[in-house]
Amino acid sequence: MGxxxxxxxxxxxxxxxxxxxxxxxxxxxxxxxxxxxxxxxICLGAQVLINLMFLGLTSGMESLDEASVLxxxxxxxxxxxxxxxxxxxxxxxxxxxxxxxSVGGAGGILPVTGFANAMVSPAMEYKHEGYVLGVGAxxxxxxxxxxxxxxxxxxxxxxxxxxx
Amino acid sequence: MNKRVGxxxxxxxxxxxxxxxYCVTGPKEGQGPLNAYFxxxxxxxxxxxxxxxxxxxxxxxxxxxxxxxxxxxxxEEVNYVLAGDxxxxxxxxxxxxxxxxxxxxxxxxxCSTMALCTAMGAMLVDGGFANRVLCAASSHHDTAEHxxxxxxxxxxxxxxxxxxxxxxxxxxxxxxxxxxxxxAGAGAGTGSGGGSEPKIRVTSATLGKIVDFGQKDANHMGxxxxxxxxxxxxxxxxxxxxSPEAYDLIISGDLGSVGLELMKKVLDKSGFHSLDTVxxxxxxxxxxxxxxxxxGSGCGCSAVVLCGYLLDRLRQKDLSKILFVGSGSLHSKExxxxxxxxxxxxxxxxxxxx
Amino acid sequence: xxxxxxWFNLIPAFLIGGGLCVIAQLLMDLTKPSFTPAHxxxxxxxxxxxxxxxxxxxxxxxIAGAGATIPLTGFGYVMAKGALEGxxxxxxxxxxxxxxxAAGGITAAILFSFVCAVSFKPKG
Numbered sequence: 008m009g010x011x012x013x014x015x016x017x018x019x020x021x022x023x024x025x026x027x028x029x030x031x032x033x034x035x036x037x038x039x040x041x042x043x044x045x046x047x048x049i050c051l052g053a054q055v056l057i058n059l060m061f062l063g064l065t066s067g068m069e070s071l072d073e074a075s076v077l078x079x080x081x082x083x084x085x086x087x088x089x090x091x092x093x094x095x096x097x098x099x100x101x102x103x104x105x106x107x108x109s110v111g112g113a114g115g116i117l118p119v120t121g122f123a124n125a126m127v128s129p130a131m132e133y134k135h136e137g138y139v140l141g142v143g144a145x146x147x148x149x150x151x152x153x154x155x156x157x158x159x160x161x162x163x164x165x166x167x168x169x170x171x
Numbered sequence: 172m173n174k175r176v177g178x179x180x181x182x183x184x185x186x187x188x189x190x191x192x193y194c195v196t197g198p199k200e201g202q203g204p205l206n207a208y209f210x211x212x213x214x215x216x217x218x219x220x221x222x223x224x225x226x227x228x229x230x231x232x233x234x235x236x237x238x239x240x241x242x243x244x245x246x247e248e249v250n251y252v253l254a255g256d257x258x259x260x261x262x263x264x265x266x267x268x269x270x271x272x273x274x275x276x277x278x279x280x281x282c283s284t285m286a287l288c289t290a291m292g293a294m295l296v297d298g299g300f301a302n303r304v305l306c307a308a309s310s311h312h313d314t315a316e317h318x319x320x321x322x323x324x325x326x327x328x329x330x331x332x333x334x335x336x337x338x339x340x341x342x343x344x345x346x347x348x349x350x351x352x353x354x355a356g357a358g359a360g361t362g363s364g365g366g367s368e369p370k371i372r373v374t375s376a377t378l379g380k381i382v383d384f385g386q387k388d389a390n391h392m393g394x395x396x397x398x399x400x401x402x403x404x405x406x407x408x409x410x411x412x413x414s415p416e417a418y419d420l421i422i423s424g425d426l427g428s429v430g431l432e433l434m435k436k437v438l439d440k441s442g443f444h445s446l447d448t449v450x451x452x453x454x455x456x457x458x459x460x461x462x463x464x465x466x467g468s469g470c471g472c473s474a475v476v477l478c479g480y481l482l483d484r485l486r487q488k489d490l491s492k493i494l495f496v497g498s499g500s501l502h503s504k505e506x507x508x509x510x511x512x513x514x515x516x517x518x519x520x521x522x523x524x525x
Numbered sequence: 526x527x528x529x530x531x532w533f534n535l536i537p538a539f540l541i542g543g544g545l546c547v548i549a550q551l552l553m554d555l556t557k558p559s560f561t562p563a564h565x566x567x568x569x570x571x572x573x574x575x576x577x578x579x580x581x582x583x584x585x586x587x588i589a590g591a592g593a594t595i596p597l598t599g600f601g602y603v604m605a606k607g608a609l610e611g612x613x614x615x616x617x618x619x620x621x622x623x624x625x626x627a628a629g630g631i632t633a634a635i636l637f638s639f640v641c642a643v644s645f646k647p648k649g
Contacts, residue, residue, distance in 0.1 A: 015398060015405055015441045019384040022437070025436050026394050035554045038550050047544075051535055054590050058532060058534070093633070099324050099326075101648075109327075117545060117598075118546070127642050129321075134643065146642065149562075158623055161601070162623060164609060165609060169619055323647055324647050327561065
């Protein structure tokens with residue numbers, strides 16, 4: 008803050024109060040319901056995909072022991088997640104994902120589809136700045152911090168387990 | 172005669188005439204309530220260009236060349252071009268001016284650029300340093316969005332105080348009146364021909380100072396600019412010995428609905444209470460159902476509203492004296508990330524029709 | 526496993542997945558506006574990793590399936606789980622564990638993002 012004496016007869020402190028009074032309140036309840044519906048919907052869709060993959064992977068197989076069921080479940084889960092990442096990237100490319108988030112808020116941001124959106128959107132927009140410094144660098148403008156925090160957190164947890 | 176009045180204001184001895192104006196907007200503005208006043212509305216945000224930066228550049232070029240035509244002058248008669256925009260190093264203007272080939276003075280006043288250019292242009296003309304001056308400003312929603320916020324396709328929820336950067340460019344031509352021109356004469360008629368049209372003149376200007384009340388929210392720039400705009404208005408009223416009643420319309424650049432309310436509150440507390448004529452370009456340019464939240468912003472916002480809507484209403488004698496006050500928030504993305512607050516500014520010009 | 530029973534996980538997937546998103550939404554709405562989507566993702570990845578390390582996230586994955594793995598907390602959980610498993614084979618395992626557990630997802634994300642970024646033009 009660096010304002011010399013002013014003609015207006017309001018101090019920055021008064022102004023902060025006035026500003027708080029006129030701020031429109033976010034519709035928290037409505038936003039939360041939409042986040043539940045959109046976020047829950049994305050997870051539900053993913054689960055349907057995973058279940059279908061599981062059925063596909065195990066179809067034609069007779070008696071499965073528990074270990075191979077678990078293995079197939081894990082496989083189906085990975086495949087389903089990969090499909091969701093692809094869908095998130097595709098919808099971003101088509102220009103629909105930002106509309107989904109403007110409605111669903113965190114419901115669109117938190118799932119991996121939102122992570123894919125955060126990777127594709129800057130890369131696509133800075134494409135004209137070249138493949139190295141445009142696409143290559145900007146792809147990680149949001150994904151970078153996420154990978155960083157995940158890697159550091161996982162490493163620290165592993166180190167704690169190793170020593171204790 | 173001393174042209175300076177009071178501490179901050181200048182009045183023009185031979186008020187420069189606005190000889191012509193032109194504005195071009197994007198499709199979203201074209202669906203807004205003022206669309207009938209815009210000279211050209213682009214069908215989409217690219218308009219055939221490869222990048223939005225190029226589109227913005229083309230918009231400004233179009234605004235400049237068409238204004239020259241509407242002012243019925245040749246490019247060679249233009250002594251200076253004053254132009255600015257929101258992008259780094261005001262690159263839109265720098266590139267757009269490649270094709271104009273006239274002496275160019277780049278101006279940066281963020282969203283107040285149009286008012287700043289008009290004020291400075293009028294000073295050049297009335298000072299006798301120029302006969303014809305072009306003033307222009309532009310912004311593009313998508314170039315501004317990825318420079319100041321996030322990539323356009325990046326999903327996020329815009330806060331209710333957020334404003335929508337206007338895609339548009341506006342330009343106007345200032346000329347010394349026939350009586351005062353440096354060898355003027357022939358081309359000094361009004362913009363769109365027709366002798367019956369009134370002459371529109373810039374009669375005084377008050378350049379503002381930076382006012383920073385510690386606001387840090389880039390999604391609530393109206394709050395950062397409102398004190399600065401109020402400050403400039405007070406300076407103008409005190410210097411000129413006027414009050415809000417003296418103007419048919421007092422119109423700020425892009426405070427948005429929340430910022431406008433704050434600005435009125437500040438004026439009210441500072442002793443000016445009849446504020447019915449106070450309006451904001453950002454509040455006029457979009458319908459509420461266009462989901463822009465607090466309204467429009469950007470250099471283009473006040474530029475197209477002035478060069479389209481306001482000048483038209485002055486030409487129709489619907490308004491005869493307006494106080495146009497551009498509002499700018501002079502931050503950068505980096506300064507905000509480093510925790511700095513937003514310095515606000517307001518520049519005012521009085522435009523009258525005879 | 527009897528046919529059809531696998532569909533019982535749909536409702537928990539919806540509720541847990543949606544519930545995590547509601548928490549994120551509250552974080553965004555009730556904190557400063559400078560708390561952006563990128564901050565949400567980072568916070569939830571760390572939360573997922575911590576919950577995974579403490580062994581709290583595993584039961585959630587068992588109940589909710591995609592409801593726990595699709596939100597980014599699941600990404601943190603997978604990395605933490607990998608690092609914990611790696612720790613059993615030594616400190617090098619800790620270094621490699623997290624990334625290798627998430628390698629498939631990361632590679633898929635990079636690959637698809639690159640392809641989509643190159644093939645599409647932003648609409649604005």
